[in-house]
Amino acid sequence: MKKTTLKDIATHFGVSISTVSKAINDSHEISSELKLKIQDFAQEVHYRPNHIALSLLKKSTKTIGVIVPNILNYFFTQVFYGIEQKANSRGYGIISCISDESLQKERQTVDLLSSGTVDGIIMSLSEETQAKKDLTHLQDLIENQIPMVMFDRVTDQLDCDKIVVDDFEAGYKTTKYLVETGCKKIAVISSISNSSVGKLRVAGYQKALKEANITFEDRLLVKVGKKDDLQVLIALLIANNDVDGIIALDEITAVDTLNILKLKGVQVPDEIAVVGFTNGRLSKYVSPSLTMVSQHGKYIGELAADILIDRIEHDGLMPFTTKTVKTTLITRESTKNIP
């Protein structure tokens, strides 16, 4: 038993297709008697209007495309969740793509989405895209007038709505907090040193240092690559026995750092305080539990969906906006209290 169409119903009743269409859409043009019969029958055979046909006709698919670089990252999972929730509540489905931090896959994905499949796109740039600064695929998108909102990993090169985390302020705030709790030598461990996000956090960190009259030292800015051994880098970092605070720019690094410190017999937070970014599931379960910067992923997702759908529906020659979402510092056991 294949999908029932209007035509099937029409022939069944010996009426025209448009009559059935109208009946099913409860049009006043149809006699209530016929309408009832048709509606009952439609129910019976589980008639569902073909979404594809409607999309073609209306030139609107009621779905939005979402491209995230990495779904296993809790922040992105949260954003994704927020988007799904909000989109759904506003009657949109979402087709989701994971760029896997790869430019090539991002391109392929954009290609797929730009062929009429979605009414708009929400995305965050892949690492590779940010590194290589190749945005042609996205420029095409914008030329083609496909509404897009970018979040978190955005770029100035593109004209569209954006939502960014206030990473500068987050870096600033975090550093300032550490300073206030008495830290004098604060290091940063970054696994994302060539992303816009990473740079902003470091800039905020530097500003806070300056305000506290602490001179920035290059050796305190630790960049870890995929194949670097964090353990070695940290050993090096704390060899002088002077570092008393560490800011890790992602959750895993934060937890790793914590464990390495514990392993080395360093007291956290008394000897070294630790703060991490992304308030995921790990942070509150380790001990000592980690003070973290929450980026409010779910909220960002909801916001992105709202902005995109607003633009799709009321269209809009509204100017593009960039919303900045402030982070929240969630203090736990890995930092000392402000005296």
Added chain:
Amino acid sequence: MKKTTLKDIATHFGVSISTVSKAINDSHEISSELKLKIQDFAQEVHYRPNHIALSLLKKSTKTIGVIVPNILNYFFTQVFYGIEQKANSRGYGIISCISDESLQKERQTVDLLSSGTVDGIIMSLSEETQAKKDLTHLQDLIENQIPMVMFDRVTDQLDCDKIVVDDFEAGYKTTKYLVETGCKKIAVISSISNSSVGKLRVAGYQKALKEANITFEDRLLVKVGKKDDLQVLIALLIANNDVDGIIALDEITAVDTLNILKLKGVQVPDEIAVVGFTNGRLSKYVSPSLTMVSQHGKYIGELAADILIDRIEHDGLMPFTTKTVKTTLITRESTKNIP
């Protein structure tokens, strides 16, 4: 500048639409001269065939629907990732829905997907659906001949391909392992006691007990609900000072249990060993690191996608199969070694 269509190109060259179509599809029917001109132009204006129109024509959307109960659960995230990867590599997009453990949302979602949007569906039942045993929405799906593969939380009531984790064996294996490391009083803490999955794990646990000549005690089977206080339940459980092993049926509960035990000054694993289900990110970062049962989420996702796409493409009156994926016990510090 809106989307270019075949018609636009046709009028631009003063030829017919079908000519353009053929030219773009590199048909031999068209003179290579014209073909080249058209292809070049198409390139220039970024022509992309409208995916929706093609779907309507071909009655195939090249996308599959995925319904997971809860994306914030690491196991599901992993499965999701596996599906995305595999589907993508086979030329399919995925439209994703989160049922949020709610029957109503699952129904709504199935509704959306069954209107021609997808060529097939991969899903895991929501908690509520399993509890209420209301499967009418899914029966409709199957009647409508929409290929579906269920994973993890499946049901006997539905005739389709299935992938299950060997939860019985996992429960058995885990318990047996604890017994072999010397545990005599093994408790189970279950947050999913009315799911098929939970029941199977407990059954495996009971079998292992029996084989070890340990009588099953009801008080050792702790069911925790959403609003129960785990701390109280555990206090109660270990009041007798005889429990020496705990199996937690999900990751969060495992970590919580571990922390509560540590808080109470219980030595893990010496006094009480702890094993948890779902080898997510938490387990290896807590200390002592947790021995966990890995369900191979990503693999399950890939498998599901493969099975579904095979069925979609070679169609198939092939009989439905149920694949069972064995779990792996990843031993870490929270359990003792087998002597």
Added chain:
DNA sequence: TTGAAAGCGCTAACAA
């Protein structure tokens, strides 16, 4: 080598 026409499933303007 090119084009006309039909049709995928549906809606909407217009006729009857």
Added chain:
DNA sequence: TTGTTAGCGCTTTCAA
């Protein structure tokens, strides 16, 4: 109150 027609963008016979 019902039906006819055109058309969304595309492919595919079949005819020219």
